[in-house]
Amino acid sequence: MINQIFALSWKDLKIFFKDPAAVALTFLTPFVFIVVMSYALQGVFGSEEESFQILVVNQDRGNHAEQIIQELSKMKGFRIETDWDGQPLTRQTAESLIITGKRGLAIIFPPEFSAVLTQPLIAAERFTTTVILLADPVISIQFTEPLSGTLRGLIERTAFAALAPQGIDFVLNQLAPSAPADASERLKSLMLSSRVLEGDNVPVSIAQLAPPGMRVEQKPNTFQQNIPGYTIYGIFWIVNALALSVLQEKRDGTFRRLMVAPIDRAVMFVGKLLPYYIINLAQIGILLGVSSVLFGMSLGRSPSGLVAVSLATAASALGLGVLVSAAARTESQAAGLSVLLILTMCTLGGCFVPRFIMPDWLRTLGLITPHAWALDAYQHLLVRGYGLVEVLPQIGALLGFAVLFFGIGTWRFRFE
Secondary structure, eight states, rough: HHHHHHHHHHHHHHHHHOOOHHHHHHHHHHHHHHHHHHHHHHHHHSSSGGEOOOOOEOOOSSSSHHHHHHHHHHTTTEEOOOEEEEEEEEEEHHHHHHHHTSSSSSEEEEHHHHHHHHOOTTOOSHHHEEEEEEEEETSSSHHHHHHHOOOOOOOOHEEEEOOOOOOOOHHHHHOOTOOTHHHHHHHHHHHHHTTTOGGGGOOOEEEOOOTTTTSSSOOOOOOHHHHHHHHHHTTHHHHHHHHHHHHHHHHTHHHHHHHHHHHHHHHHHHHHHHHHHHHHHHHHHHHHHHHHHHHHHOOOOOOHHHHHHHHHHHHHHHHHHHHHHHOOSSSSHHHHHHHHHHHHHHHHHSSSOOOGSOOOHHHGGGSSSSSHHHHHHHHHHHHHHOGGGGGGGHHHHHHHHHHHHHHHHHHHHOOO
């Protein structure tokens, strides 16, 4: 019995290793996925050099904002950028960098920041100001809240250090004008440890805003942020289904029999692809529709933009399926190549890991995938509140990918 088990096992091993390309893809796919995911998550788990990038615009006429910036720059997990292309950051530059997707967050200190912190405690009229946390709406609360909390703590501490001496001196002058010289220092130390000027007593607030043009009426929920990525991931699995179907029909001789009939090859080709295109569109419609009904996810303000992006995304997925069908020679190769492309491109494109936490070079590399353009287009519509005009560049890129994939695929495609 042992010999029979070994014989059967050896037979299947020989069959498996008979297709070197399929074997290579079997071992290459998880390795590539591990490498790409590891680099993509460096912004979360990486070294200090790979920390989350934050733009800081310092408009403060005093030095208190600079003190907070220095404290932020010392913290692991944040990489503070106060310059861009060798020039100090302005609010307009920061807004432009967020709108174009080069950065996700910016802190803007107002000109009167120091003046508000150091205004007399007994002034007849108290002035307040606001530090703006400028954020792309696609950035989840898991990233904005830690930054907001850290910034709030630093502002409170700076405000306390600026205001406490005034209050202490006032109290000492009123109650103990002849107190020893070191009494002031001891009282200051006591008040610093008790943090009596926290909360409402701090005249500086933090407001989180979206850049101009992003018509966001409410903070996007987890569904608006995650569903587009997983929808794109799902529809690109049509690549695997189409490639396997084509290779099976080649193996069964279906194409050979159809070629005998009076049917043009172009008609055969279109007839083969059209059902998968319809399936893709139905999948997009069902996923977005069900998400809207069950989870209350907003579908944005532009139905025409949503339809156009969906048509272009489905076309690029179908084109990639044609390319894999033409490149693979066996079903094992098609399955392995499909998985490799889908997982790698989805990761690079931001479907699994938000692109704003990736290193710059990986974020740029992601633009070679249709997934990055499709995800950006869906987030423009569902999260940023854009319309059809704003997503035309992404639609153009997706159609470009579709033409490229179809062009190479049809050139290499064989019915036999």
